Amino acid sequence: MAAAALGQVLAPGIHGSCSFLVWRLWPDSRTPGCLSFSQAADLQLQLTQKPHKKPDPSKPLVFGKTFTDHMLMVEWNEEKGWGQPRIQPFQNLMLHPACSAIHYSQQLFEGMKAFRGSDQRVRLFRPWLNMDRMLCSALRLCLPSFDKAELLECIRRLVEVDKDWVPASTGTSLYVRPVFIGNEVGLGGGVLKGRAGGLDSCVPDVPFCPSQPSLGVSPPTQALLYVILCPVGTYFPGDAVSPVSLLADPTFIRAWVGGVGNYKLGGNYGPTVFVQLEAKRKGCEQVLWLYGPDQQLTEVGTMNIFIYWTHEDGVLELVTPPLDGVILPGVVRQSLLDLAQTWGEFRVVERKITMKEMLRALEEGRVREVFGSGTACQVCPVHQILYEGKHLHIPTMENGPELVLRFQKELKAIQVRRTRWEMGWTLVPQRSSRPMCLWTELLWPRTRLGAK
Incomplete structure (x- = not known):
């Protein structure tokens, strides 16, 4: 099938002002320095000789505490561009003390999940949307460009190698964490020995180019892209949904x-830890981030926020803040919008919401549910907001929570292939003789979901 016939698949709105394509099939032009198809085809594979014991399925998995046997790594330098990607045993990194990722936060990350389906096949959930967001973040930090299809192919191979680490219990998954950092090696050139520091004996020796390290604030001359995997458990016990309380304090701004609030950069997360501790000190689980003199509702902790209410005009409505540069374009956020538009049962709106509107709606009894959305929890209900010393009750749980549970059920059905909408929302990490760019599962047919 020719690229001209397939055209280009767009995801309007997922990245706001970032006008990149979510996916390009058989691109006829590339940004200089991008990973090439030949490089992904030559992906090196070095399997560990010391596999770790997999977690006991009878015990709960804690987020980010357990890592699989392998990781993906690929280096870039200003002179030669991208090196050869490789899958190798999980290991520590070797960084120069002047590394720009450490000093100036020239680093970003992504987060996506792979699920074991009812047919025992493993599926990544809408990973191409993460690839698009990752490229946007990289260009914002002046990190080198990369081909999204090539990186996803490498990630697919990594998940395939460690597919036995994908848990099978209800609500569990394999968390995929790509990381991209400025990495000024600056060791004079030569070869990094794979066995250095007691690493796995089958780690390959890695050549690197000489570079003069610098403490200057500038685009990095070297970079490192790597991907690690973590088996994770359910955010909520069983099928229960535990609501959270929020601290809304306009003193703190995310x-x-x-700025860079719409990019997934590590620098956006570190400063929020202090506010999170302040919320816990006041008896709240999460932070409701407000912005501007009108105190706009923006995000909940590290999640996007949704409000399900009856609008002042009497119309039942699901509303979430727009992608105006302050909001992170969440993949689950986009998925909820797509599902809601498909149902066609209530108005779906992206617009600014203020605390004044929220207070008025609560006073008039028009609020039905408030919840956050994100990769870790999928959909998280809110039952209380602490604002200006007052505890505002949110009737989410009294209303079911009907919409929260429905979204949770629909997403889970898609992720484990129990619904007709699975095609186009997931990617199966399994070898195929067909070119990757022809896989129908890579296409995201928004028209099938009724999106305009």
């Missing part, structure tokens, strides 16, 4: 217009 992001602002003209």
Whole structure:
């Protein structure tokens, strides 16, 4: 099938002002320095000789505490561009003390999940959307460009290698964490020995180019892209949904217009830990981030926020803040919008919401449910907001929570292939003789979901 016939698949709105394609099939032009198809085809594979014991399925999995046997790594330098990607045993990194990722936060990350389906096949959930967001973040940090299809092919191979680590219990998954950092090696050139520091004996020796390290604030001359995997458990016990309370304090601001709040950068997360501890000190589980003199609702902790209410005009509505540069374009956020538009049962709106509107709606009894969405929890209900010393009750749980549970059920059905919408939302990490760019599971047919 020719690229001209397939055209280009777009995801309007998922990245706001970032006008990148979510997917390009058989691109006829590439950004200089991008990973090439030949490089992904030559992916090196070095299997560990010391496999770790897999977690006991009878015990709960804690997020980010257990790692699989292998990782993906690929280096870039200003002179030669991208090196050869490789899958190798999980190991520590070797960084120069002047590494720009450490000093100036020239680093980003992504987060996606792979699920074991009812047919025992493993599926990545809409990973191409993460690839698009990752490229946007990289270009914002002046990190080198890369081909999204090539990186996803490498990630697919990594998940295939460690597919036995994907848990099978209800609500569990394999968390995929790509990381991209500025990495000024600056060791004079030569070869990094794979066995250095007691690493796995089958780790390959890695050549690197000489570079003069610098403490200057500038685009990195070297970079490192790597991917690690973690088996993780359910965010909620069983099928129960545990609501959270929020601290809404306009003193603290997560992001602002003209900043980088719409990119998934590590620098956006570290400063929020202090506020999270402040919320816990006041008896709240999460933070409701407000912005501007009108106190706009932006995000919940590290999640996007949704409000299900009856609008002032009397119309039942699901509303979430727009992608105006302050909001992170969440993959689950986009998925909930797509599902809601498909149902056609209530109005779906992306617009600014203020605390004044929320207070008025609560006073008039128009609020039905408030919840957050994200990769870790999928959909998280809210039952209380602490604002200006007052505890505002949110009737989410009294209303079912009907919409929260429905979204949870629909997403789970898609992720484990129990619904007709599975095609186009997941990617199976399994070898195929067909070119990757022809896989129908890579296409995201928004028209099938009724999106306009």
